[in-house]
Amino acid sequence: MTSPSTQRESASTDAFDPATATIAVVTFNRSGLLTRLLESIERMDPHPGHVVIVDNASTDDTTAVVESFRERIGAEIVYRRLDTNTGGSGGFSEGMRVAYELGSQWIWLMDDDVEVLPDGLARMGKWSGRFKSIQGRRYDYDGSEFYWQYRVAERMGIPIPFAPSGFDASGYKEMNSGCFEGMFIHRDIVAQIGLPDPRFFIYWDDQTYGWLASRITTSVIVDEFVLRRTREIKQWDMGIRHMNASSDAYRYYIMRNRAIIKRYHRALGVYNPVLFGFGTALTFGKELIRLLFVERKVRGTSNLFRGLRDGRAIARDRQWRPMPPLVAAAS
Structure with missing residues (x-):
């Protein structure tokens, strides 16, 4: 097993090339939200090499929306429409598989209800020489700073809801979890821990995958806002x-x-x-x-x-x- 320090040393020798990164999106019957996400990717600078879109057997106009972006998005679109709805877990597993088989060095996972900030990939890429499992930050629907539970109590298998939210001068905090709404992961880690487990269907899949990654590399959340949620959710x-x-x-x-x-x-x-x-x-x-x-x-x-x-x-x-x-x- 490779130690976290060895992972950092090996990563530090690699220069980040945006063209080797793939954004992998999972969508299901939300073509309006998908449109907004693809428009944000179109505005990005730099662009990724590929955009993989996994469609969980949508019955709306998702296919037409995807086709309308092929010539304008600034990256190669790879569209996979599944025969059945495999849930977010199955969709992200398939998206990771496709991105990995494309030879992607970095895979950036996201749901269809976010948009990417224009310099988001550059902000993530500047950490790629130090870490191989990286989580960026995002704004909530109302523009507030979203707090994501980045640490889990391992033996209990649950997130720690009040882990410190502030960052020090280093600009990052170590995490032992993951979130498919923005996980940025290197293919070396994917090769070692495998694909996300589709058997979850929904929920706990990203936390478990991030935990598995943290066992072989130093996983971090960085003080970089790279995404914005585009769907309002009822909250307390x-x-x-x-x-x-x-x-x-x-x-x-x-x-x-x-x-x-x-x-x-x-x-x-x-x-x-x-x-x-x-x-x-x-x-x-x-x-x-x-x-x-x-x-x-x-x-x-x-x-x-x-x-x-x-x-x-x-x-x-x-x-x-x-x-x-x-x-x-x-x-």
């Missing part, structure tokens, strides 16, 4: 932090996918049944609070219990294995 303003509204589908997968995280923890020898169980209980409690105070309703708890139930089948599955490294798969 807690003063220092916000809590977003959710959905029944999210509630189900939030609890079901705890079982997938548990399998990764077991496979990597960090599973602690007491602490992980406590993390699951805290997650359940947080979702109850979200229902009551953000969505102001009590219906929806059945999805939490259903997720826990279905997660038990994943925990007992003797055929389950983590996603394989790409270097091993290619050998």
Whole structure:
């Protein structure tokens, strides 16, 4: 296993070439938001070499929108329309696969409900000589600075909601998590940890992937604003932090996918049944609070219990294995 310091030394010898970077976008029935994102990529300076768009079987005019940008976006568009909706997890796994097979050195993942600031790629690229797993910052829909939970309590498998938000003179903070709304990752790391796990469908997939990356390299969040959210989400303003509204589908997968995280923890020898169980209980409690105070309703708890139930089948599955490294798969 390569140490973080070795990763930094090897990265420092590489000059950043924007043409070797690929933006990978996942979209589903939100052509209006996708249009705004593609327009922002058109305005970028510099441009990436490729823009990979994974369409999760949209039924709107997404295909026509993509085609309308081919000659004007300033990068080569690679469009993959999937036969079924594989969720954000499946979409990002496919987007990463396509970008990796294109030979991309850097892969920048993002959802369709953000836009890229014009100098975003340059801002990320200036850190590429020091780190290989990088998260930029973003503005929220209202222009405020979005706080992302960049650290997880490893043994509990949950984000730390009040990790310090300020930056010192270094301009970065080490993280052990990830967010597919802006993850900027080098192909060397992808080769070692494999593709994002599509079995999550939605939720916990990016946190787990970022955690896996942080185990082999120094992962950082940098004090660079590079994205802006373009979709308003109902929130509960807690003063220092916000809590977003959710959905029944999210509630189900939030609890079901705890079982997938548990399998990764077991496979990597960090599973602690007491602490992980406590993390699951805290997650359940947080979702109850979200229902009551953000969505102001009590219906929806059945999805939490259903997720826990279905997660038990994943925990007992003797055929389950983590996603394989790409270097091993290619050998």
